[in-house]
Amino acid sequence: MADGPGTIDAEASPAATRWQAIRKSLCPHCFRGHIFRSWIAVHERCPACGIRFQREPGYFVGAMYISYGLSLPPGFLLLAFFWLLLDWPFERAGAVAFLLYLPLVPFLVRYSRVLWLHLDRSVDPYD
Numbered sequence: 001m002a003d004g005p006g007t008i009d010a011e012a013s014p015a016a017t018r019w020q021a022i023r024k025s026l027c028p029h030c031f032r033g034h035i036f037r038s039w040i041a042v043h044e045r046c047p048a049c050g051i052r053f054q055r056e057p058g059y060f061v062g063a064m065y066i067s068y069g070l071s072l073p074p075g076f077l078l079l080a081f082f083w084l085l086l087d088w089p090f091e092r093a094g095a096v097a098f099l100l101y102l103p104l105v106p107f108l109v110r111y112s113r114v115l116w117l118h119l120d121r122s123v124d125p126y127d
């Protein structure tokens with residue numbers, strides 16, 4: 001079982017894969033330290049290996065592009081369902097799709113940051 005935020009995942013072996021680390025929101029360098037200290041707040045440094053998560057001011061702006069890309073499929077699927085399949089007016093279908101999409105936003109923000117960290121560290125691993 002994973003420990004709480006601010007700790008090291010004791011079950012994550014050094015040989016854990018990047019995909020396992022992404023799924024568990026673990027450090028992109030050591031795959032052991034938790035990235036988040038709360039639901040959205042990121043640790044300044046990895047509690048296990050000490051690498052800095054936020055490399056520069058505005059670092060997570062890159063995660064917004066990932067979040068945007070992750071948001072499009074569920075948003076369009078919901079819109080298409082209500083507009084094309086149920087034949088609702090476009091404005092009503094869009095409004096309902098938006099309201100149903102809203103609960104996904106915290107998950108998308110969280111995992112877009114995890115994906116951004118792993119993408120950035122795999123391309124440029126050194127500070």
Ligand SMILES: [Zn+2]
Pocket residue numbers: 027028029030031032033046047048049050051
């Ligand atoms: Zn680490």
